[in-house]
Amino acid sequence: MELWYTEEHTDNVRFSIKVKEQLHSEKSDFQQIDFFDSNEFGRFFTLDGLMMVNEKDEFAYHDMIVHVSMATNPNIKNVLVIGGGDGGTVRELTRYSSIEKIDMVEIDERVVRLSQEYLPITASKLDDPRVSLYFEDGVAFVDGLEKAYDLILVDSTDPIGPGEGLFSKAFYDNCYRALTDEGILVNQHESPYYERDAKEMKRSHSKIKKLFKVSKVYQFHMPTYPSGHWLFGFASKKYDPLKDADLEAWNKLGLKTKYYNTNIHIGCFMLPTFAQDMLDEV
């Protein structure tokens, strides 16, 4: 018997992974959570049937959500991670000894606990003494905060489902206020390729670019996400990631990374024309 996990990337496109074993399945208060083991991608987990993290390509996502802004402003001390229940984003952050405080706000505690059990590769650093975990709605967490963080990383699911509020203008407005004058916001920015994802990409960009002095979008290759072509948003009150980044200083830190490097830092902002056009028109 063969067991396959299938995700519908669109109504007409499917992506399947042959599954060795289903490790866990439960319905939390917020979503359906499933953990699998596979030959090709190792362990992976899905929320409401959608691929979140797997052992084989998680490095691309977690390198790129963290290191671009850390290389842009090496003085980042206080970081807020919204979502990111698998812990991979926090893991990358903990590699910087300069960071003093990491608050992670994840709405679904079960995602964190199950990741600690089944995906230690990403969840292993959640017990770092600088890390505080808050299990609540990130939308409500940032209400009323003022200049509290140098960096906010929005490591969210897609806008349909529990992640919806994390794509709202109210949330971005309140993040803006929660950031210091040098603050940077990086958010999961969907993809330009398939129509539904592209629509959300444009909606998100149109909201953020009205708020921040600097608002750019950068790309990375994420083989298990629809089309493999995925984006993060980079928005900042002060720093331009291309002009202001001190890449030499970052290289001197000597961090060993598997995806990010300082050439990618520049290159990832160079988008293909069709994607750049879509972003320019909003």
Place this chain on the structure above:
Amino acid sequence: MRRHDYQLDHTRLPLYNALQDHIDSRVIPFDVPGHKRGRGNQYLTEFLGKSVMAADVNSMKPLDFICNPISVIKEAEDLMADAYGADEAFFIVNGTSQAVQSMVMSAVSEGDTIIMPRNVHKSVINALILSGAIPHYVYPHIEEDYGMVTGMSLEDVKKAIDQAPHAKAIFVINPTYYGVVSDLESIIKLAHEHDMHVIVDEAHGAHFPFHDAFPYSAIALGADMVASSLHKTGGSLTQSSVLLLNNGRIKRNHVKTIINLTQTTSASYILMTSLDLTRKYLVDEGEKVFDKVVSLAKNARDKINQIDGLTAFDIDSFSKKACYGFDTAKLGINVTGIGLTGLNVYEILRDDYNIQIEMGDAHNILAILSIGDSDKEVNQLVSALFAISNNYRKEPLKLEFKHFSATDVKLSPRQAFYSEMERLDLKDSVGRISGEFVMIYPPGIPILAPGEFITSEIVAYIELLKKENGTLSGLEDTNGDYIYCIKEV
């Protein structure tokens, strides 16, 4: 927790089961509707889905008939009546406006006087045009700081009964849009002592019987008839509604005849079945789901009240004189403290934050919380209010509240409606009888209704509000320069 014990077996779904059996039987339809279960209109079937189209059928033997229900519709109506603790229930598919109109026409007819608050919905005045009854108005209490009206004080109702002892009925709103209820129990007692029917517009209180945190439903307090808008806060489909009756003063057959004057003979089975399923849902799950609504509303109030300049209303926000109880599922918020009008905030929420609220007026906004809400949506609303208060804040608005003088009813709304009219310059209309409505928000009290005497104070008041860009409604001339008056002979 429930306020009355159910007499009937609420596991039953007579109308839903009959409809499902009918669909399963695959009867060959040579009757209307002509789409024949959606086979004939693919555009619509693709949009709505096959199951909706299959449920769109006409009345027939196994499915009963809305105009004279004797089997499954009647059983479903009896279960609905039981759920509300009423003697009878009538399914209404033309919206609660029709329920209200049928209720008014059942209670009063040509030449009868009916006591009612001045801030009734326009559908009630329309019902007076249909029935020929004459209104005697009670001016509801005005909360000047919030620019809104609340309930009728018992004292003012007593006064009205003294002034119009011949009135045949009294009309009560339970609750107002913002959730305020009057002392309905005392009003009912008083009215019945004076041999008056009590009919109640419970359009915004359909959820009342299903949780103890809400005010009492009018039918439980002994009102004679109640129009309850199940589609508003109960969860049924838009346009489906019920008219409830406590037997005694008003007779069932009379009400049925009146409903049949205006209700369609091709009542939608989708709408009626939504009432059947909703009744069972509210009986089964109401207490649990409204527990959640009540706690969501409490959390939202607590958080919103932390935002400087915003006040989320609760029962203590209003003068006790005309606020006997409060529906906490209505999240009314005064916003003038952040320097914006309610209308401003309404539009900012809609245009910038993708949030649709129920309404905004000069001073306030109103969000309705209901069985479909969760923390997620409420958090987004609160977040948006935080963001708006930061991004748009100005000096607090001081909106002066202007009172206006009441006037006399010279003709019944029906007489006025059917009279010959002429268009006059507003300033030339003093001393004439109005043929039109004039309404200005806030506070949403009609300044003039058809059949009323136009005084110089009223004209001056309209001119003043026009100058201040009040939202004028009702008049054919939207600028308010002209008004239709009854032609003098």
